[in-house]
Amino acid sequence: MQNNDKLILGGHEFTSRFILGSGKFSLDLVKACVEKAEAQIITLAVRRANEGGLANILDYIPDTVTLLPNTSGARNAEEAVRIAKLSRELGCGNFVKVEIMRDSKYLLPDNQETIRATEMLAKDGFIVMPYMYPDLNVARDLANAGAACIMPLGAPIGSNKGLCTKEFIQILIDEMSLPIIVDAGIGRPSQACEAMEMGAAAIMANTAVATAGNVELMAEAFKKAIEAGRSAYLAGLGRTLEKGASASSPLTGFLQD
Amino acid sequence: MSQEHLNESILSEEILEDQKKNRIDHMTYLPGMEVLESDVMDQVVAAMEAYDYDKYTEADVRRALVHDSRTPEDFAALLSPAALPLLEDIAQAARVETRKHFGNSVYMFTPIYIANYCENYCIYCGFNCHNKINRAQLNEEEIDKEMAAIAKTGLQEILILTGESRSKSTVQYIGEACKIAKKYFKVIGLEIYPVNSDEYAYLHECGADYVTVFQETYNSDKYETLHLAGHKRIFPYRLNAQERALKGGMRGVGFAALLGLDDFRKDAFATGYHAYLLQRKYPHAEIAFSCPRLRPIINNDRINPMDVHETQLLQVVCAYRLFMPFANITISSRECARVRDNLVNIAATKISAGVSTGIGEHSEETEKKGDDQFEIDDGRSVQEVYDTLLKNNLQPVMSDYIYV
Numbered sequence: 001m002q003n004n005d006k007l008i009l010g011g012h013e014f015t016s017r018f019i020l021g022s023g024k025f026s027l028d029l030v031k032a033c034v035e036k037a038e039a040q041i042i043t044l045a046v047r048r049a050n051e052g053g054l055a056n057i058l059d060y061i062p063d064t065v066t067l068l069p070n071t072s073g074a075r076n077a078e079e080a081v082r083i084a085k086l087s088r089e090l091g092c093g094n095f096v097k098v099e100i101m102r103d104s105k106y107l108l109p110d111n112q113e114t115i116r117a118t119e120m121l122a123k124d125g126f127i128v129m130p131y132m133y134p135d136l137n138v139a140r141d142l143a144n145a146g147a148a149c150i151m152p153l154g155a156p157i158g159s160n161k162g163l164c165t166k167e168f169i170q171i172l173i174d175e176m177s178l179p180i181i182v183d184a185g186i187g188r189p190s191q192a193c194e195a196m197e198m199g200a201a202a203i204m205a206n207t208a209v210a211t212a213g214n215v216e217l218m219a220e221a222f223k224k225a226i227e228a229g230r231s232a233y234l235a236g237l238g239r240t241l242e243k244g245a246s247a248s249s250p251l252t253g254f255l256q257d
Numbered sequence: 258m259s260q261e262h263l264n265e266s267i268l269s270e271e272i273l274e275d276q277k278k279n280r281i282d283h284m285t286y287l288p289g290m291e292v293l294e295s296d297v298m299d300q301v302v303a304a305m306e307a308y309d310y311d312k313y314t315e316a317d318v319r320r321a322l323v324h325d326s327r328t329p330e331d332f333a334a335l336l337s338p339a340a341l342p343l344l345e346d347i348a349q350a351a352r353v354e355t356r357k358h359f360g361n362s363v364y365m366f367t368p369i370y371i372a373n374y375c376e377n378y379c380i381y382c383g384f385n386c387h388n389k390i391n392r393a394q395l396n397e398e399e400i401d402k403e404m405a406a407i408a409k410t411g412l413q414e415i416l417i418l419t420g421e422s423r424s425k426s427t428v429q430y431i432g433e434a435c436k437i438a439k440k441y442f443k444v445i446g447l448e449i450y451p452v453n454s455d456e457y458a459y460l461h462e463c464g465a466d467y468v469t470v471f472q473e474t475y476n477s478d479k480y481e482t483l484h485l486a487g488h489k490r491i492f493p494y495r496l497n498a499q500e501r502a503l504k505g506g507m508r509g510v511g512f513a514a515l516l517g518l519d520d521f522r523k524d525a526f527a528t529g530y531h532a533y534l535l536q537r538k539y540p541h542a543e544i545a546f547s548c549p550r551l552r553p554i555i556n557n558d559r560i561n562p563m564d565v566h567e568t569q570l571l572q573v574v575c576a577y578r579l580f581m582p583f584a585n586i587t588i589s590s591r592e593c594a595r596v597r598d599n600l601v602n603i604a605a606t607k608i609s610a611g612v613s614t615g616i617g618e619h620s621e622e623t624e625k626k627g628d629d630q631f632e633i634d635d636g637r638s639v640q641e642v643y644d645t646l647l648k649n650n651l652q653p654v655m656s657d658y659i660y661v
Contacts, residue, residue: 024360026652047659050443054411054643054655075541079661086659102541105583158357210360 005234007179007202010095010127010148012066016040017196018226019068019181020219021206023048024158027060029215034062037219043068043097043204046087058090068129070097077116084121096121097151098130107157111138115145122146131183134168139176149178151204154195155185158207162191166198173199189218189225196229197237262479262520264551266559267381275378275387275485283481283490290494291453291501297534298496304329305475305527313337321579322350332529332580336522336572344572351575351604354582362654363646364585364607365639366414366444367407370616371395371434373627375420377487379473381518383554383630384420386487390555393616393627394425400434404441406620410611410639413656414444417465420630421450421489428456432463439464443656446511450488451498457505466660468502469511469547470495474519475527483518499535509543510535511587516573517551517562525573529580536581545585545607546577552591552631567596571603578604590633597635598645610642 007014020039022030034042042061046069050056061067069087074080077100084096098121100113114130115138121128127148132138134152142150152169155161162185163169173180179201186192192203203226212218286292313334321331322343334340340347372394375384383390395403407415415438419426431449438445446467447460457468474480477492484490499510512532514524532544550562550570565573570592577586588597588605590612601608612635613619616627637645646653 024356024362026361026647026650045657047443047657048654050413050656053413055653073659074661082661083659104541104543105536105581107583160357207357207360211356 005230009129009179012127014040014066016223017202017230018223019043019183019202019204020209021204022057022061023206024210025215027055027057030057030060031062032216033209033219034065036216037209037223039065039219039223041066041068041095043070043206044092045070045072046083046090046092047073049087049090051090058092066095067092068095068097069093070099070131071117072099072101074100074117075102076100076110077113077120080113080117081120081124084126085124088126094125095127095129098128109133109153111135114138115141118142118147119145129181134165134172136168136171136175139172139178143176143178147178149181149201150176151181151183153184154182154191155187157184159185160187160208160211161185162187163195169195169200170198189221192222193225193229193232196226197232199233202226262563264517264563266561266563267483267551267557269557271387272380275380276482280481280485281490283484283492284477285491286494287488287491289453290488290491293497293500293504295497295500297500297531297538298493300534301475301496301527301531302477304530305523308333308523308526310337310522310526313339315339315343318343318347322346327580329530329533329580332576333526335576335579336526338522340572340576341568344568344575347575347579348571348603351578352602354578355604355606358582359606361651362606362657363601363651364414364654364657365412365610365642365646366416366446366607367410367412367609367611367639368416368418368448368614369400369403369407369619370418370614370627370630371400371403372419372422372426373616373630374422374425375487376422376424377489378485379489380483380485381515381551381554381560383556383628388554388556390628391626395617395623395626397433397437399617399623401437402620402622403617404438406622407611408441411643411655412611412639413442414446414658415442416446416448416469416609418448419450421487423450423488428452428459432460435460435463435465439660443660444658445660451495451501454501454504457502457507461506464660466507466658467509467511467543467545468499468507469513469545470498470502471513471515471547471549472496472528472531473515474524475514475531476519476523479519496531499531500538503535503539503542509545511545511547513547513549515549515551516565516570521565521569521573525576529577532581532584543585544581544583545587546581547587547589548574548577549589549591552634554631555628570596571600574600574604590635591631593634594637594645598649601646601651602649608642608646610637610639612636
């Protein structure tokens, strides 16, 4: 059954549910990390691309992986659109992760601008994956604007604090039909596993892997945790206990028809 | 001159005489200088004056270290003498924050001095208008050649510097330099004389996105005795430069006190608090710190940073990092390779390479025309710094930015 369990984004199918970030660690470890993580999607900051120059991140990402360029550095929808178009010109494909921040301290996403950018980019043929603060109304607006998934934050980027927004992410998982991909804040594999058990469609992680003592080994640990969490979700953990009836039916046992 | 924290290495007979002469009021704006409706300066100065670093204890420092996000009060404790015995713990904590926000990335750049004419009389600076040095200004063709030579080294970020002469290095001249830089580089920073917000807006249009202004010292009484003439003498106009730059649309602003001019703890506190207030007022602003210490200059090789030794420098750098973990910290080529290589492993995130503080030294086609602002200590090339970073398990980053 697991073999048919696919993550579908903009019509593209993926068997891996681990989206790996490529920032914050040595470029010569990227390839090994992708292999250990068995990641099929890797994010990169378009602003880090340095075509033909020194330390160009694009030179270090294996060809077999789908690139997910992000618009980090954008402060509004227009800037995000310009960065996305640049990434397409650089040959990074049609996927784009919208990141719009007007806050240099916590790097919290600007939901309103993200909705605007998602609409403009989706109309332009991009497969839009918006990073957002978990708010159901915003998630619905993003879906209507043409998003391919919703990427709520678990905690501020780089904080490794885990699922601080757990209850709100659960609401998105319960109410939205688009894949919910938990992005930002995941600090350890057990937290990734927990999010997957809740029904998240995938996990995006960077800092937790990048700042580990052994980067490749941590990439592998995340892969395993995400797979375990996915299996647990498919197996029906939690949901069965929450929603199932108890065996003795103490309140309805009197019914005779 | 105030006798407290007097750095005698700067002084000469001539300067002592000059200091006695009548000078313009350093707190009154000159015609043409934009006056902002802002209380940032008053808040910074009041907080600095109230900062009594001797009152902090080791317990205060330990408390600051365990806090998840640190308050100005924590910052004050981290800069206090009580923090010195805990410097190893502080450095460890700073390293954790640096890794959290930047991973092992270290950004590389180089400064280009396109002119060294100056109308100011800052008694500790090699460019000051009374110092007898060779003056020069690059024309557009020379700027192009210099920048092309720098770009060949692989750098993608450049910092354009001029001396502070509005008449010789006009805003238009600097704007043209930015336009040329845009052909070769992704990130363009400016370290020029402070200008009005509409002029910052013009320079932003020309391609610049980052503005660094060294306040030198936040003690206006001391400031007055060190900056004897020129626009720079006007203390509030300089202090509000970063805010004008942000109003002009610049993405990021850099802050610095020149450590060793006055009481470095108070100056470092004011620098951090200044950045803190502006980040709260302009949350999108990218914040950066520089941590320069005084250096010898041509015609005065005695100048030194007084009581700011390497230990104190590390304390300041770590305190900035712990207080504002998301800020970039630049470590100057004033410092030696050993200090710089270690600081980028702890808290600094930006390092210059292939540095010359003279005019016209990067390209073989241009001859060196103007003398240096100060003596640098780390003269390593771009490749040497790049290789050292890699060897130390750090990732050199040439570009982390798109001008949009």
